[in-house]
């Protein structure tokens with residue numbers, strides 16, 4: 001695995017690179033298919049496909065039945081790139097001008113509020129749209145409340161602007177198998193949806209993996225397509241997934257320290273004995289989390305070593321002392337690739353050390369990071 005990463009490590013040009021494995025995306029899509037064989041797949045590619053590149057990801061996921069985005073701009077980028085599948089606007093739209101664009105490009109808006117419903121009803125366009133009615137079954141974020149639902153559904157199903165109507169909800173706690181929240185949400189949803197005779201959608205990645213009842217006509221995976229696990233105690237590979245993004249950066253300096261020397265801003269790490277550290281060219285301006293603590297694992301030329309001190313804007317420091325002492329440091333020299341997460345180091349593990357979730361790590365990759373598709 002490490003060798004394959006080395007042979008694929010691009011010229012790093014002094015900075016980090018996100019290597020996106022398109023075969024991994026396709027593999028993960030098959031895992032979704034096998035997990036929910038009777039469901040259509042709405043592949044969630046919002047937020048630049050969780051940092052992986054929206055157009056490249058959508059092309060790799062060409063077997064998806066539809067794509068899900070948060071913003072109109074993301075939907076337009078997909079159409080501009082020639083993506084022909086249905087594109088669902090998961091937050092919907094509010095203005096008549098946006099509805100014009102929706103109609104022009106055949107997008108499918110979610111309708112989650114009476115404001116959106118009214119915009120649709122008063123829109124002067126003469127196209128009929130496919131819309132997804134979102135019901136709030138307990139997350140209290142978006143969607144018609146269950147006591148408002150009957151009225152919303154009546155208006156939507158009677159609207160001359162609506163061609164096809166589907167129903168969806170979103171789970172608040174699907175990654176928590178111990179809780180009653182998810183069964184409660186699912187049964188509340190089923191009570192509303194089952195007699196309507198329309199297609200339904202419930203499960204995100206955690207929902208479709210952990211809750212078979214959530215595998216209805218449509219599933220809406222995001223994170224698992226990118227090879228990461230939504231569950232705190234597991235990483236993507238434990239679920240048969242392959243990380244699609246490997247973030248690498250070059251080692252740009254190796255330094256010897258004396259016992260007592262301090263490293264980085266605030267001198268928060270002090271050498272307990274004579275030490276050797278490496279400096280890698282990646283920092284919070286690239287999207288590496290500033291809150292990553294001393295001890296966060298990084299992989300230097302395939303060997304795991306701890307990050308030390310504070311993360312800077314463009315650099316991190318790594319304690320190489322143990323690797324050098326144990327004689328494992330053969331390939332470690334300036335220019336060696338440092339993996340921050342991905343193929344040899346699950347983002348889930350890094351996220352834990354930075355008090356965050358893998359979603360945030362991959363989404364936060366900044367524009368300065370070079371992208372390489374393999």
Ligand SMILES: Cc1ncc(COP(=O)(O)O)c(C=O)c1O
Pocket residue numbers: 044090170203204205206220221222223224230
């Ligand atoms: C409405 C909706 N459906 C599906 C997803 C995909 O979720 P996940 O990435 O956890 O699979 C999201 C992501 O936040 C979402 O907002």
